[in-house]
Amino acid sequence: MIRLAGIVKSFGELPVLKGVDIAVAEGSVTALIGPSGSGKSTLLRCVNLLEVPEAGELVIGAETVRFTGRPLDREAVRRVRRQTGMVFQNFQLFPHRTALGNVMESLLVVLKWPEAKARARALELLDKVGLAHRADAWPAQLSGGQQQRVAIARALASSPRVLLCDEPTSALDPELSLEVVDVLAQLAREGATMLIATHDLRLAARVAQEAVLLDAGEVVESGPAAQLFSRPRQERTARFIATLGHGAVPG
Numbered sequence: 001m002i003r004l005a006g007i008v009k010s011f012g013e014l015p016v017l018k019g020v021d022i023a024v025a026e027g028s029v030t031a032l033i034g035p036s037g038s039g040k041s042t043l044l045r046c047v048n049l050l051e052v053p054e055a056g057e058l059v060i061g062a063e064t065v066r067f068t069g070r071p072l073d074r075e076a077v078r079r080v081r082r083q084t085g086m087v088f089q090n091f092q093l094f095p096h097r098t099a100l101g102n103v104m105e106s107l108l109v110v111l112k113w114p115e116a117k118a119r120a121r122a123l124e125l126l127d128k129v130g131l132a133h134r135a136d137a138w139p140a141q142l143s144g145g146q147q148q149r150v151a152i153a154r155a156l157a158s159s160p161r162v163l164l165c166d167e168p169t170s171a172l173d174p175e176l177s178l179e180v181v182d183v184l185a186q187l188a189r190e191g192a193t194m195l196i197a198t199h200d201l202r203l204a205a206r207v208a209q210e211a212v213l214l215d216a217g218e219v220v221e222s223g224p225a226a227q228l229f230s231r232p233r234q235e236r237t238a239r240f241i242a243t244l245g246h247g248a249v250p251g
């Protein structure tokens, strides 16, 4: 279980998260939707402590971190980070490492695995995202969709408890976006736990069981994704969904 409770985060004078509660059950996928600037990326970054909230609590597996304004215990931060993998909108692959090298990196550097073991694991993950045949390619030689699939393999390398995806398809044209959606849907079927910030209803409807609408740093509505997209309870949710795509909800 990944649980955020009462999360408060400001940047200077700007309140960005105003007491957010959200829970992601083990083996389930939650889509985080909401207008630009509503705090989706900030919330994802609070899960791996790239941002440290001023108040609230994060529970991830056996680890509980309480935010009090005091500096966090470095070991606790390390333990939380090891349980998360992150996928970014713009892939952020290491340009001077091959696809294989990108996926091996954290296994070698963070987990100190021996080369052969890391290579075998990385090849297995590249195979999972359909890119074993491009293991030796450089990021610049790969399409955006391929780069994102390498980034997903990289994020999975250390077997995180939760995969955090920040707009994983929004830099891609529809065709390339589909191959990334397919990979995420496959991971979801295999029981991966994911929290995905996205504007892409096609992605959200296909991959997520649960959805949360964030607006101005507050949860407006949360519930089963299919219901939230097709029969939202809140007027604000309905209005937001109507602004996405053509108002049509696939699935």
Ligand SMILES: Nc1ncnc2c1ncn2[C@@H]1O[C@H](COP(=O)(O)OP(=O)(O)OP(=O)(O)O)[C@@H](O)[C@H]1O
Binding pocket: 011, 014, 016, 034, 035, 036, 037, 038, 039, 040, 041, 042, 043
């Ligand atoms: N490092 C930062 N310093 C100052 N303000 C920030 C910082 N990061 C985010 N913000 C502000 O916090 C608010 C929420 O930003 P955030 O990136 O979380 O929104 P978002 O929901 O992910 O938006 P988008 O859909 O455009 O990605 C915005 O007003 C943004 O300008």
Ligand SMILES: [Mg+2]
Binding pocket: 040, 041, 042, 166, 167, 197
């Ligand atoms: Mg964002």
